[in-house]
Amino acid sequence: MTRFRGLGDAVLTALVPLGLLAGWQVASMTGALPARILPAPTAVFDAALELSASGALWENLAVSAARAMTGLVIGGGIGFVLGLVSGLSRLGERLLDPTLQMVRNVPHLALIPLVIIWFGVEEEARIFLVALGVFFPIYLNTHHGVRTVDPQLIEMARIYGMRGLRLFSRVILPGALPSILVGLRFALGVMWLTLIVAETIAASSGIGHMAMAAREFMRTDVIMLSILIYAALGKLADSATRFLERRWLSWNAAYAGGR
Amino acid sequence: MDGAGSEAASSAVEVTGLSKAFGARNVLHDINLAIPKGGFVSIVGRSGCGKSTLLRLLVGLDAPSSGRVDAGGAQARLVFQEPRLLPWASVGANVAVGLGRAPTASDAAVVQETLSLVGLADRAKAWPSTLSGGQRQRVALARALVSHPGFLALDEPFGALDALTRLDMQSLLETVWRRQGFTAVLVTHDVAEAVALGDRVVLIDDGRIALDVPVAVERPRMHGDPRLAAIEAQVLQRLFQA
16 A cells, blocks of 8 residues: 555656656757757666766766765865864854854855866866865854753763763764754765866866867767766765754654654 | 661762853852751742742752852762753663663673662663653653762653652652652742652742742642641742732
8 A cells, every 4th residue: 555655646746757758858859959069868878878887977976976076075175174263262263263164154156266277277277276165064054063062961962971072973973963964965965066077167077068168079979978977976966965954863853853 | 678888878969159150140149058868859930030040050960150069079969850861861871871881791680670769660771752751750860860870850751741740750869868868959930849759948049049948748749738738828828929
């Protein structure tokens, strides 16, 4: 009974995307939608087969993923540490927070010309941009999370003799974690966005480069494939954080709903 | 009935000439109070009369402006009005917080034993969010008791509970107190609760002890005992005089 209803739900959810896909395919086949504008879904699928068979797809995917992760670890790591410092100490907040709150209003992509002058079109430029982009959401949410840990719990923990590292790991970090994970989800969105821009403008490998190179040969199927890959990567990153939320925040009724 | 060991761990609490001021505002004036070892004193008063401040001074959370509190070096524990459980720690882990140090494998037994004491033996692995309000306050009580304190201070511990759960919790507290033999101070604004539980009821008004009546009724006490009702009336009368 419930399985049947679950199946019905799945069909209902898939109805609109499948319908669009079918309409798109029909329009391409009848010639109403020229391949120059948008290739047929089957053509995109063929491009995927072709590029994965040649290995080019996996190579570019690996390069892009490595850039994204390196930037995330560097920028997110620094953001996390500085967020803890300014969240835990009044002095740290005085020193860091006003400056960072000011700088965060500068769109990091505005720095591209400067970044190209500093690093050229080398790997560092792209990693720098990604790191800068993910830094702020992680910093802001870590700071906010640490600051909003229930003071009554902290008082309780102190009365029961918790100090230093134990107070941090048992009370402050778990209390700040929901907010930190929100920051991580924001950061992952920024991460892909930044990487797309950086790879499209100045790169000799990666998914963004693959799309730009395809433009020269009017390979709309490859461009479409790149866009779909970015969408899939974004979704994958989002699912990963949801997984972490369910795993780490299972105590919280708001997150315990999912499996 | 109760072991000599737990009896020895409790201690008398001696308060002499205790005053507390926050800036220019005097909250407590010259409080003198002697609580015998293993005794149970209820403190009542209006909101803002200084009763919670007195409790914080008793357990050493605040320093007095003058005078002193001598709890004989016994370990003091405080139960708050809110359970204040760590939502990300299981019920058992929350009780283990009361040990006052990083728990070891050998602490599991004493945690389990304390949970049984408050009637939650089967909930050690549950998250606090799955418990009812009364159950959460039981966990908070277990956390305070797990280290066998000599002195337990309770700051309106049942204030947020519904009337029936309150009565349950009162009898649970009395049972636990009789079994463990600690010295207890209960701050409450419920005069009936104060009279039902205390050996003595102390009324604080405007930072001073306005009334100190013994409750010479044997335990277990029955609800609706006319002697309790008479004391309750006496305290209420004094409370509304002001």
